[in-house]
Amino acid sequence: MSASDWSTKDFYATLGVAKTASAADIKKAYRTLARDNHPDSNPGNKAAEDRFKEVSEAYAVLSNADKRKEYDEQRTLFGQFKGGGFGGGQPGGGAPGQPGGPGVDFDLGDLLGGIFGGGGARGRARGRQSAGRRGDDLETEATITFQQSVDGATLPLRMTSDEACVTCHGTGAKPGTVPQVCTKCQGSGMQTGASGGVFAMTEPCDKCRGRGLVVEHPCETCRGSGRSPSSRTLQVRVPPGVKDGQRIRLKGKGGGGSGGAPDGDLYLVVHVEAHSLFGRKGDHLTITVPVAFDEAAIGAQIQVPTLDGAPVRLKIPAGTPSGRTFRVKAKGGTTKTGGRGDLLVTVDVQVPTELSDAQRAAVEALREARGGIDPRAGLFGAVS
Known part of the structure; x- marks a missing residue:
């Protein structure tokens, strides 16, 4: 643009x-x-x-x-x-040689040259030499599974964007013809007219609409615009370890450029579905597993599921409290270097809500064997 x-x-x-x-x-x-x-x-x-x-x-x-x-x-x-120019908004409002001063003919193309990379004669010459336009930057969204976020995935993305016309290749002119330099603005895209005083106003040329070129024989496909809607399917690689809400830049995968200008970029916002068992903590995976009271009290060997499906054995030491976390090496997510993070296993000691007669008798025997020791005795000592 x-x-x-x-x-x-x-x-x-x-x-x-x-x-x-x-x-x-x-x-x-x-x-x-x-x-x-x-x-x-x-x-x-x-x-x-x-x-x-x-x-x-x-x-x-x-x-x-x-x-x-x-x-x-x-x-x-x-x-x-x-609105009437600088210097109070009235022609002649400034000092000689200043914006709005008497005898000043301002060329807005020269002023904009400092902003957009060239004005005056240089800008006009450049406009005649090249009508190239960089492709638009596009943004789209995709939802992936938790497994795909860990291992990476290749996604097909259907994109609809405004591309250079395939018939005229972005020139806007019928095949076999070329756009002509606008005779009114001499290819600058700008025109200067009197504003009712000594101040001159520069604005887009009304003949070529600021393009600097006039299409005398418009392309039948795009009707002279040089652009046309285009649908395409891209195969986009999402890297391992992508996080929910992450924005990925895909250089040159946006809207197509015209006139030799580069293509725009595509920004992909990734949404990751939650997993019923696993969570993420950096490169590591997390999971909470239930452990029976007796397993936590006297120790046990338990099996823990992993994301790739093969369970691992984990030793629960005697006296393990609820909420303790164990680390299983190299069973987590894929890292940026191609390695694997760890699996962080947090145990949740289960307290039964209903007991059979045998279970109740065993618990009462444990209470009796405890000998009346109060586990909260230390709390009252700390208060006093």
């Missing part, structure tokens, strides 16, 4: 957020609108598809700190010029 394109669009209004909105608020608004208007959820709905494109375009600019700064600066500059 060119600088002049930005001046005519209010991306904040598109996303329904204030200009002061935080990055988190912008992302939240985008996700809601993208989900509601996604082509997969609205098959055959052209209005929803167009709305999805608008939302994606707005988010691509506002989610990038550098692009957002450029956009805000450009909108401010255009707003000042359309």
